[in-house]
Amino acid sequence: MVKKDLELLVSLQDIDLMIEEVGDVEKLGFSVTGYSELRKAREELAASISKPLLFRYERLRAKLKRAIVPVKNDICLGCFLRQPTAIGVKGREDEQIFTCENCGRMLYWLD
Amino acid sequence: MQRIDLTHYFKDNLFSNNIKANSKQDAIAELLDMFVESKYIRNREIVLEMLHQRETLGSTGIGKGVAIPHGRTTAASDVLIAFGKSEKGLDFNAIDHKPVHLFFMVIAPPNDDGNVYLPILGSLVTILNDKKNRDALQKVEDFSQFISIISGD
Numbered sequence: 001m002v003k004k005d006l007e008l009l010v011s012l013q014d015i016d017l018m019i020e021e022v023g024d025v026e027k028l029g030f031s032v033t034g035y036s037e038l039r040k041a042r043e044e045l046a047a048s049i050s051k052p053l054l055f056r057y058e059r060l061r062a063k064l065k066r067a068i069v070p071v072k073n074d075i076c077l078g079c080f081l082r083q084p085t086a087i088g089v090k091g092r093e094d095e096q097i098f099t100c101e102n103c104g105r106m107l108y109w110l111d
Numbered sequence: 112m113q114r115i116d117l118t119h120y121f122k123d124n125l126f127s128n129n130i131k132a133n134s135k136q137d138a139i140a141e142l143l144d145m146f147v148e149s150k151y152i153r154n155r156e157i158v159l160e161m162l163h164q165r166e167t168l169g170s171t172g173i174g175k176g177v178a179i180p181h182g183r184t185t186a187a188s189d190v191l192i193a194f195g196k197s198e199k200g201l202d203f204n205a206i207d208h209k210p211v212h213l214f215f216m217v218i219a220p221p222n223d224d225g226n227v228y229l230p231i232l233g234s235l236v237t238i239l240n241d242k243k244n245r246d247a248l249q250k251v252e253d254f255s256q257f258i259s260i261i262s263g264d
C-alpha cells in the first residue's frame with residue numbers, strides 16, 4: 001500500500017529528530033553503530049516524497065525546527081492555538097495536509 | 112545530568128510482567144501495542160516504523176538483560192514509558208549478545224515540556240545499571256511493586 005504523503009512526512013521528521021539527538025543518546029551509553037544506515041534510510045524515504053512537499057518541509061524545518069506538529073484535543077502542539085473543529089474532521093483522515101493558521105506548521109491529528 | 116522522578120511516566124496499562132514475544136520484532140510490537148490499546152497512540156504503523164529505524168541506528172539492547180527501545184515521534188503528545196518483563200528472555204541483538212528480560216519502551220513527542228526526554232533516558236539507564244534494581248525487576252509481580260522499585264523506596 002502506498003503510504004499517504006502526510007504519513008511519509010511524519011516518518012521523515014521522526015528520523016530527522018533521531019538524527020538530531022544521536023550524539024546525546026550515545027553519551028547516555030547507547031550504541032550507535034548504524035548512523036550511516038540511518039542516513040541512507042532517511043534519503044530513501046525523502047526520495048519517495050514529492051519534491052514540492054519535501055521542499056516545504058525543509059523550509060519549515062529550517063525556520064521553525066519542527067515542520068509537522070501533533071494536534072490533540074484540537075490544539076496545535078506547536079503554538080497551542082485551537083484549530084477549527086471542521087478542519088479536524090478532515091485532518092484525521094490524513095488525506096489532506098492542513099497548516100496551523102497561527103504558526104504555519106503542518107498538522108498531524110493524534111486523536 | 113538531572114535525575115528525574117520517573118514514576119509519572121509509567122501507567123498501569125503500560126505494564127506487562129508477561130511478555131510473550133520470542134523475537135526482537137515481536138517484542139517491539141507487543142510493547143507498542145500496549146500504547147495502542149490504551150489509546151495513547153493512534154497510528155501504530157508510524158511509530159513502529161520509527162522504532163525499527165531506531166534499531167537500525169544501533170540495538171537498544173544495552174546489555175545485562177535490559178533493552179530500552181525509544182524515540183521521539185510526531186504521532187505522540189506525551190512522554191510515556193511501557194514496561195515489559197519476559198521470564199524466559201529473548202534475543203534482542205543486545206550489545207553483550209545476552210537474552211533480554213527487561214524492556215522499557217520510551218515514546219516521546221517531537222517537543223516536550225521542559226525537555227525531559229533525554230534526562231528520562233539517562234535516569235532509566237542509571238537505575239538499570241544497578242544490579243539490585245535489575246534483580247528486583249526480574250521478580251516484579253504487579254504495577255505498585257514496580258513503581259516502588261523505580262522510585263527507590
Ligand SMILES: [Zn+2]
Nearest residue numbers: 076079100103
Ligand atoms: Zn500552531
